[in-house]
Amino acid sequence: EDEIGELSHAFNRMTANLKQVMASKVDLEKEIMERKRAEESLRESEERLEALYFSMTEGIANHEIVYEHQKAVDYIITDVNPAFESITGIARSEAVGRNASELYQTGSPPYLDIYARVASNCVPESFETYFPPMDKHFAVSVFSPEKGKFATVFVDITERRRAEEALRKAHDELELRVTEQTAEIRAVNEMLEQRVGARTVELQSANQSLLASRLAALNLMEDTLEAQKQLEQVNARLRESEQRLSRAQEIAHLGSWELDLVTDRLTWSDEVYRIFGLQPQEFGATYKAFIEAVHPDDRAAVDAAYATSIREGRDRYEIEHRVVKRLSGEIRIVYEKCEHFRDETGQIIRSVGMVHDITERKLVEEALLLSEEKYRLLADNSNDWIYWIKPDKSFQYISPSCERVTGFSSLEIVNNPGLFIEITHPEDQERVESHLEEMQDEDETHNLEYRIITKKDEIRWISHSCTPVFTGEGEYMGRNGTNRDITERKQAEEALRKAHDELELRVRERTKELAVTNRELVKEIAERKEVEKQLRIQTTAMEAAANGIVITDRWGNIQWTNPALIQITGYETRELIGQSMRIFKSGTYDADYYRQMWATILSGQVWRGEVINRRKDGSLYMEEQTITPVRDENNQIQHFIAIKQDISERKRAEAELAEWNIRLQALSIAEREQRQLSESLAEAALVLNQSMKLDEVLPLILEQVKAVIPYQLAIVMMFDGESFYDASHEGDPRWSQDLSQVKNRFPLEDFPLLIRMRQSHQPVLIPDTQKETNWMIVHGLEWGRSILCVPLLAENQVLGFLNLLEEQPDFFTTEMKDRLVVFASHAAVAIQNAWLFEQVRASNERLQSLSRRLVEIQENERLYIARELHDEAGQMLTSLMLDLVTLETQAYQPEAVLKKVTEMEESLNAVSENLHSVAMALRPASLDHLGLVPALRQYLESVGERYKLKVSFGSGNFQERLPANMETELYRIVQEALTNVVRHAHASQVDVILTVRDTKLIVMVEDDGNGFNPEKVPDAGHLGLFGMRERAEMIGAQLVIESKPGKGTTVMVEVDYDSPIVNRR
Known part of the structure; x- marks a missing residue:
């Protein structure tokens, strides 16, 4: 009977053990399914991130710092996106897994100090650099996803840098051309002075032949009168033809014109007047009047086209330009074609052209081009x-x-x-x-x-x-x-198919293994049933169990253990027999926990739970424990059987799975936020680059900021020396109202935090302005409690800053700050591009203006010399030639000859005086030999005597010689001012004063003439004023012109007496 009872107890233990094994199998299958679901979620998240990663146009590279003895010595490229390959030219297969020093072959790893700092402190940084191995300029943003690692986002800015270099070269070329052209003008003036003397001799010889020509001309006059009668008949027929031509031109919107270069007489057909919107009586028939009718932006090109064709001797030219109708202001587009006609010497004497109104055709062409450009822009991008x-x-x-x-x-x-x-x-x-x-x-x-x-x-x-x-x-x-x-999609489909096939194979293998396991379990059960009667075999089976088994008495003292328990706890069997189960206690649970456990098992119930126990070596482990009471024949509890399973690894796997789930959720949130941020930044960069005008770029910046960070008020503040001002703002209207009442300029010294931001290039985040002692409250912004300021950094220079304000304290976060830093780099690039574009445009305009000015000066000098020689010396020499002819007829009348010789001597003296005046006007010798004061005095006396002006000159005791270039420019400025007085002012009194005040030399020209409104006389339309300003700038002087209609004019030049711009003698 005792043996039967023991076999019965053994059978019960075996049955419980089998149930435990089956339960473990179910738990294992659940664990496998949970792992698969986690892996599927992680794969989907990775695919979303990968799609964003591979679609960005900016180059992205992930890196890991290489440390030796806790010091950063290199970094490894762990991954790159396709844009990295297109920007750098380095294939992904060549880059991934290689050290930076080896990949770029630069010796030491590029920018290691910056990258190591970011990887260590996890604070993002941005910089621009030139990378010699690739011969490119990059704008780089660096951030750290975790300690020891960093990622770079970079953009190729080589083209922008080249534009800056082109601007610098254009500026240098401008200065060089101005210097060369100034030297050329001086050389031309010297050459003209030499040619004047030689020209006098040539004129004397030419006049002898002229006399003979005039005698021949008398014979032609009779023939001319007869030809004139025939010409009148032809003109009558021509007028009739012109009427038909005018009608045809009106229908075709086609007009004709003719310019006589000898008389400067310009003739238009009726259709030309209609095209220009003018009446014949409103139009001064000169070339200058025609240029004034051209659109202001096209005048230079039209004038250059005509002047170039004349200068280069071409027979014709064509041009399209705009005209502005005077009354309506309507702008029309015309096509103009001109052909030149020459005299028998080959000189161009007449220009004949046509004007065709092509406005409607141009509108159609522009509409078509715009449509094609929209399609091409969409396709190209x-x-x-x-x-x-x-x-x-x-x-x-x-x-x-x-x-x-x-x-x-x-x-x-x-x-x-x-x-x-x-x-x-x-x-x-x-x-x-x-x-x-x-x-x-x-x-x-x-x-x-x-x-x-x-x-x-x-x-x-x-x-x-x-x-x-x-x-x-x-x-x-x-x-x-x-x-x-769709190569990547196909590759992904192929990878997915392979993964699916592999999964099916693994499922079949696992199913086979489970079938084998089930067959083994069935076999084991059958074998155990066969040996139920044999206690020793049953004990052996218990000892072979994978779970730890311990049998105690009713007081919890250990009576038997199997080897699995020894393996789990580290104790020997002899060390456990007779010991209380308390030997395994870890101290994790209090007394109530164990009281509840004992109450359960003493009541005859089975207790199941998970317990943290301690091994012999003191380490803790988690076990799944089942305690079953064993009753005797009297139904009294005599023993307890505890089955223990070490589930530490399973718990560790569950903890890891839970951690992975948390990280997966965080990764999903981060991925979504990063995608939104990337899309916003990409859209912002595209919008900001659509305009090159600063007044359009600044409002676009504020508009795009709102897509990245919400705000109540946003201001673009720009630095100007040691102060800053509101360049543009958007949002709360209270600031606009208050800004109109205060000065829009703030001293930087009143804002210590902004000074620190300007020096460190780091953003400033103020959670609550009322708690920040270093922040100065600006009038009109008292309501702003939370403030975020980010510098606008370009080429390591702070241009200004983006300032966001909110009425709610603690509104702006560190994450918003990081977003705004990234956005600010794009905004700074857009602002700098707008500035650079404006500088290039201004330089080109100035270069064109100087070129036109040079040509005009040369033409005016030639015209002046020609007029003086023709009007004075030429006529006097002609008179002398006639007097010589008279002397020949009076050779036998001594008294008449003597009188005529006396008259001829007076004429020769007048010619000599006139040529001397021309030479003095070009370059007075007294200016070189005696200096500015004597030269001015001599010039003013000649002007007063010649034009009957009352001229006074005062220089005090100033007699010192000035640098040659300063004397020349000041003389020319006074000369130009007096020329304007004579031609335009109708003055009776002119005062010229030269004096020294402190370190300033002042020259003043004042008249009592008509005066004018300086604001209504632009430099481009008044060459005299423009020339005086240019000469003042060449010596570093300041030119001030004060005038009012009817109140006279005052021209004042002020220059440093010891100016470093000029070289003193």
Whole structure:
């Protein structure tokens, strides 16, 4: 009976053990399913991140710092996106896994100090740099996803740097050309002075031949009178023809004109007047009047086209330009063609041209160009390969993306249409050719997937969409196709298929293993049933159990253990027999916990739970424990059987799974936020680069900021020396109202935090201004409690800062600050680009103005010399020639000859005086030999005597010589001022004063003439004023002109007496 009882107890223990094994199997299957679900979620998140990662146009590279003895010595490239390859030219396979020093071959790793700092303190940084190995400039943003690692986001700014270099070179070229042209003017003046003397001798010889020519001219006069009668008859017929021509020109919007260069007489047809919106009586028939009727922006080009054709001796020229109708202000576009006619010496004496109003045609052309530009802009910026095939199967357009996909440029495929089929995979060529032929006449879209072989012999998958295009009349115009690179999708599908096949294989293997396990369990149960009667075999089976088993008496003292328990706890069997179960206590639980456990098992119930116990070596472990009471025949509890399973690894796996779930959720949130931020920044960068005008860029910045960070008020503050001002703002209207009442300029010294930001290039975040002692409350912004300031950094220089305000304290966060830092880098680039564009435009305009000014000065000098020689010396010499002829007839009348010789001597003296005056006007000798004061005195006396002006000159005791260039420019300024007085002022009194005040030399010219309004006389329209300003700038002087209508004019020049701009003698 005792043996039967023991066998019964053994059977019960075996049954409980079997149930425990089956429960463990179910738990294992649940664990496997949970792991699969976690892995699937993680894979989906990774795919979303990967899509964003690979679609960004900025280059991205992930890195890990390499440390030796806790010091950063290098870094490894762990991953890059496709944009990295396109920007750097380094393939991903070449970059990933390699050290930076080895990849870039720079010796030491580039920018290691910056990257190590970011990887250590996790604070983002941005900088711009030139990278010699690639010969490119980059704008780089660095951030750290975790300690010891960092990622870089970079953009190629080489083109921007080249534009800056071009601006610098243009500025240098401008200065060089001004210097060269100034020297050239001086050389021309010297040459003219020499030629005046030689010209006098030539004129004397020429006048002798002129006398003979005039005698011959008398004989021609009679013939001319007869020809004039015939000309009047021809003119009558010509007028009738001109009337018919005028009507035809009106219908065709085509007019004609003629310019006589000898008389400067300009003749227009009626249609020209209609095109320009003028009446004949309103138009001064001169070339200058015609130029004034041209649109102000086109006058220089029209004048240059005509002047260049004359100067270079061309027979004709053509030009398109705008005109402004005087009364209506309407702008019309005209096409003008001119042909020059020459005299028998080859000199151009007359210009004849036509004017055609092409405004309507230009409007149509611009509309068409705009439409085409919109389509091309959309196609050029698409990631897909877009093309248009004409009916003859030649390509009309291929977008630039084709080169990114195929390796062949658009031009290569356009020039070789057969290349489209040649790059198709041989196995797909027949299918693609058949598809293209079928689409010839079908009016619907077809899709096709096929492979191509790129220029690098890579196989790429293409998703092809092809749509025939027909006119409204059904005429076939060609095909519009779109090719998208789906290689990655195909590769992913292939990887997914392989993963699915591998999973099915593993499931089959696992099922086979479970079937084997089940068969073994069934076999083991059968064997155990066969040996139930044998206690020793049953004990052996218990000892072989994988779970720890311990049997205690009713007081919890250990009576038996199996080897599994020894393996779990580390104790020997002899060390456990007779010991209380308290030997395993870890101290984790209090007394109530154990009282509840004992109450359960003493009541005859089975206790199940998870317990933290302690091993012999003191380490803790988690076990799953089941305690079952064992009753005797009297139903009294005599023993307890505890089955223990070490579940530490399972708990660790569950904890890791839980941690992975948390990280997965955080990663998903971060991915979503990063995608939104990236999209916002990409859109902002695109919008900001649409304009090059600063007054348009600043409002766009504020508008785009709101897409990244919400705000109540946003201000773009720009630095100006040691102060800053509101360049643009958006948001709360209270600031606009208060800004109109205060001065829009704030001293930087009142804001210590902004000084620190300007020096450190780091943003400033003020959670609550009322708690920040270093922040000064600005009038009008008292309501702003939370403030975020981010510097606008370009080329390591702070241009200004973005200032966001909110009425709610603690509104702005560190994350918002980091976002605004990234956005500010794009905004700074846009502001700098606008500035650079404005500088280039201003430099070009100044260069053109100086070029025009040089030509005008030269022409005015030539005109002056020609007029003086013709009007004075030429006429006097002619008179002398006639007197010589008279002397020949009076040779035998001594008294008459003596009188005539006396008159001729007076004439010769007058000629000599006139030539001396011309020479003095070009370059007075007294200026070089005696200095500024004597030269001015001599010049003023001659002006007063010649033009009957009352001129007074005062220089005090100043007699010191000045630098040669300063004396020349001051003399010319006074000379130009007196010229303006004589020509325009109608003055009777002129005062010229030269004096020294402190370190300033002051020259003043004051008249009592008509005066004028300086604001209504722009420099471009008044060459005298423009010339005086230019000469003042050349010596570093300040020119001030004060005048009012009817109140006279005062011209004052003020220059440093010891100016470093000029070289003293």
